[in-house]
Amino acid sequence: MNKNKIPVAILGATGSVGQKFIELLSDHPWFEIAELAASDKSAGKKYSEAANWIMSSSLKEKYKNMTVQKCEPILNSKVVFSALDSSVAGEIETEFANKGYYVISNARNHRFDKDVPLMVPEINPNHLNLIRQQNYKGAIITNPNCSTIGLVLALKPLYDNFGLDAVNVVTLQAISGAGYPGLASLDIYDNVIPYISGEEDKLESEPLKILGSLNENSIDNAAIKISAQCNRVAVIDGHTECVQVKLKTKASIQEIIEAWQNYKSIPQQLNLPTAPEHPIVYFYEEKYPQPKLHRNIEKGMAVAIGRLREDPLFDFKFVIHSHNTVRGAAGGTILIAELMKSQGYMDNL
DSSP: OHHHSEEEEEETTSHHHHHHHHHHTTOOSSSSEEEEEOOTTTTTTTTHHOOOOOSSOOOHHHTTTTEEESSSOOOOOOOEOOHHHHHHHHHHHHHHHHOOOEEESSSTTTTTOSSSSSSTTTOOGGGGGGGGGSSSSSSSEEOOOOOHHHHHHHHHHHHHHHHHEEEEEEEOHHHHHHSOSSSOHHHHHOBOOOOOTTTHHHHHHHHHHTTTTEEESSSSSSOOOOEEEEOOOOSSEEEEEEEEESSOOOOHHHHHHHHHHHHOOOOHHHTTTOOOOOSSEOOOTTTOOHHHTTTTGGGGGGEEEEEEEEEESEEEEEEEEEOTTTTIIHHHHHHHHHHHHHHHTTTOO
16 A cells, blocks of 8 residues: 555445446545445455456456455545445445545435535535534535536536526436446337436436535525436437526627636646546537547546527527546546545545
C-alpha cells in the first residue's frame, strides 16, 4: 500500500459498476483500493474467480489475487464506495455509516434521506454540509441516477442565469444501465423498450433536490415542474436525452450556449483528478451529440449538448448525451470523494 494514498474499499465489487470503480481507481493519485467486498457467495474467493470481468481494459494482477471480503463493517478502509444493488444497499450502507465509515454510494436507497446529500460536485458542493446533521459515526453521501446527472449538468447554467419553470425530458438509455447480464438480446435487439422501472420518478424528483437550496438542516427543493419519459435502446454505453425547457426570463440561443460553455465550478477550480476541464461541451453540428462519438468526451466525465433551437410549446429544446457508467455512476461517485478530500472531510481518516 502507498502510505501517501487513502485506502478505500468497494462494496459490490464483482458487479458492472463495481468493476468500473476498479478500472477508474486503479491508478488514482489520491485513493488506493485496499479491499474488495461482495455477496456471501463471492466472499472468500480470489477476485478473478468471483468476478466475470467485462471491462474493456484488462484486470490488473494486484486485483486478481485479492480475496473478496463480506460486505460487513469490519473492513480496514474507512472510505467505502458502494456499488451495491438497491435490494441490499440500504441496510448495509447504514451499518457501515453507524460504524464510522464514509459511505459514498451509487445506490438509490438513501438519496432522499433528509440529511443525506445527493451530490453532483459541479452543482451543489455546499450540500456536503448536510452530513454534519447525520447521526452516524461516519456518513452517507449519494450519487444521483445516471440519467439525472447529465440532465442537471445541462440545466444548472440555465437555472442560474435565466431561471426554470418547466422541463420535459425523453431519454434514450443504454443497455449497460441495466447492469450485467442485463437484458436478453432478443428483448433489445431491433427494439426500443419504453419503460425502465422507477427511472421516470427519479428523473422527475432528483433534480429538484440537487438544484435546491441548503438550509441548516435540510434542502428546500427547486420549484421546477419536470416531466420524464424513459426508454431503453440498443446502445451499449451512453444516455441520450431530448430536453425541452421553459425559462423564467428571456434568453437568446447564443446566451444559452455561452452559459453552457462558460460553466465551471469548484471541481474545475481545484483541478480535482477526475473532474472534466469542461463539464459541458456544446456542438454546433446539427447531427450531434451521438453515443459512438461523444460518450468518452473528457474521459467520460462531461455532458455533450447540441441541437439547441426554439420550441413552439416550451421556449427551447436541445439534445444531451452523457456516459452512464462513468459520469453517471463510478466516475461521478469518485469525484464526490475527491471533493470531500479537498474540503477536509477525510483529514482525520
